[in-house]
Amino acid sequence: MYNGKAIKELLEKRGLQNQALLTALGLNPKQNSIQSLITGNPTAKRLEQIADFFNVTIDTFFIREGGIELSSTDSKNGLKSASAYVLQQEVKHRDDVIKFKDAMLREKDERIRLLEELLEVYRDKKSNAK
Numbered sequence: 001m002y003n004g005k006a007i008k009e010l011l012e013k014r015g016l017q018n019q020a021l022l023t024a025l026g027l028n029p030k031q032n033s034i035q036s037l038i039t040g041n042p043t044a045k046r047l048e049q050i051a052d053f054f055n056v057t058i059d060t061f062f063i064r065e066g067g068i069e070l071s072s073t074d075s076k077n078g079l080k081s082a083s084a085y086v087l088q089q090e091v092k093h094r095d096d097v098i099k100f101k102d103a104m105l106r107e108k109d110e111r112i113r114l115l116e117e118l119l120e121v122y123r124d125k126k127s128n129a130k
Contacts, residue, residue: 003063004038006086010054024053060086 011018011034019029025046037050051058
């Protein structure tokens with residue numbers, strides 16, 4: 001089921017004006033309103049444009065009936081359902097990226113240590129050859 005309220009929640013969460021989204025969609029803010037996007041039935045293409053604007057997936061704007069109902073609320077911003085899920089996914093992704101970067105740094109440090117050991121062996125062999 002389409003959840004147009006996610007558009008309003010994302011605008012509020014990111015501190016954006018309605019006009020910014022309307023302009024990005026090529027709509028005249030004086031002739032169009034966010035309300036039509038929230039309560040209307042936007043096309044898949046329009047939803048793709050909105051998702052691109054917020055840098056989220058299209059499924060952000062849908063709630064599956066019969067699926068898992070998300071009821072968590074961010075008390076600071078009053079965000080519910082889809083927005084809370086999106087935030088949880090963003091945090092999980094960020095944590096995964098941090099873990100990957102940490103692993104890469106450990107590998108880099110290990111390679112530097114091995115290269116320093118090789119350099120030391122090379123210098124020892126060179127000084128013994130003289």
